[in-house]
Amino acid sequence: MSTKPKIGFYWCASCGGCEESVVDLAEDVLMVTGAVDIIFWPCAMDFKKADIEAMPDKSIVATLLNGAIRSSEQEEMAHLLRRKSQVLIAYGSCAHTGGIPSLANQFTREQIMKFVYEDAPTMVNDQKTHPQPHSRDNGHELEIPVLRNVVRALDQVVDVDYYIPGCPPTPKLLKEAVLALLSGKLPPKGTVLAPDHAVCQECLRNDSKPQDISLTEFKRPHEIIADPEKCLLAQGLACMGPATRGGCDAVCIKGNMPCTGCFGPVSRVHDHGAKILSYLASTAAGKEEDEISATLAGIPDPVGTFYRYGLAKCLLRGKVS
């Protein structure tokens, strides 16, 4: 049997983009597979839960788990992989901060189930049949996982050693993390494996960012053709760069699109969305309440905009009543 370090990949509530980012390593994926044994990767390889259960505890050097935790099955897998892994890494926005799935924390489980199984325009369900955790079919007892009441980031369920941010993380960050793991040169537990500065610091347009920004109107990306040289925030686009962790090389801004905040906050910030709100609101021009409100009306959905990738990690954790 191979003595190469064992690495696992797993996905929970995710879209598959994180798996894609592993493939995006391109030729470097050969470096990774040459140096480690991938012992679990349900998206790409045929290993079963029972294979993992049969392994001794802590026998996987590192598991990179992507996706938020929103069902009892995902919770169980998180516990199992925690137990079998020396290092558990929350990979990608969903595992790191809840991601897009945690926007569901604005609704109750009942509201979500009713919409999906009754009210959605694409749904025909006259009997109003909902999935049941237990059922019988042809004399067989069937069980399916249950949806939890709230969506959680990985560290709200099990102990997490490191975080790799991004929706999805860039191949560069993944490669650096794997190299750090192999060399044993790991930073203190709890570290986000990306630089601890804002996106603006690595943005090529940073020099064009004015000292004071005063906006009379927020624009949405489809409403203007943005100047490809100038700071997007100064052009009225709600760019999350000033309050978002860098490490992405400002890749979205290079594509002339504003930062949407997928890398989460820097280490000094406790509530990413509140921090974005703070600087974005203070750029609104005017001194009268009506004038300010009119400008800020250009941000129609503050929760969805500021917590796009992290409502689970908002200090309130979601809609509270």
Next chain:
Amino acid sequence: MEMKTNGWQPKIVAFFCNWCTYTAADLAGVSRMKYAPNIRIIRLMCSGRLDPQFVMAAFARGADGVLIGGCHPGDCHYVEGNYKTLRRMTLLKRMLADLGIEEDRCRLEWISASEGDKVKWVVNDMTEKLRALGPLDLPGKHKEWDAEMEALEKEVQTQQEGEPSHVH
């Protein structure tokens, strides 16, 4: 005095600016004005120092209401600070409403150094409104949310105890 639940009293975290509202609260004190003892005042140099994170943290840790007090528009010791507060609070109030926090739980008031009686009135009024709303109790709510994970967690722990551990 009517109380919503057993012995519960609203807890208000108040952020007052050093130059106006905090001085006004001081004035209310030395003038021996009586008002509801439900606020815990945190002094900031300027209401513009108020990071929206402070408001979120106060609610998350059990505040029933958050009161922000600053100088009247045009009177800011730092010229522009309270306008920044007004802009942030305008958007924060809208976002808090979307997150299910009732409007009366977060309040911005301009109170100058000479308005000790306004401190008294605002605190009493806010306390009454929060009493009518009842407790927010976010720590309790979060605990309640996480109760759904307990059974599985217990099961996992008993599994671990029953098997030899392989410590790396």
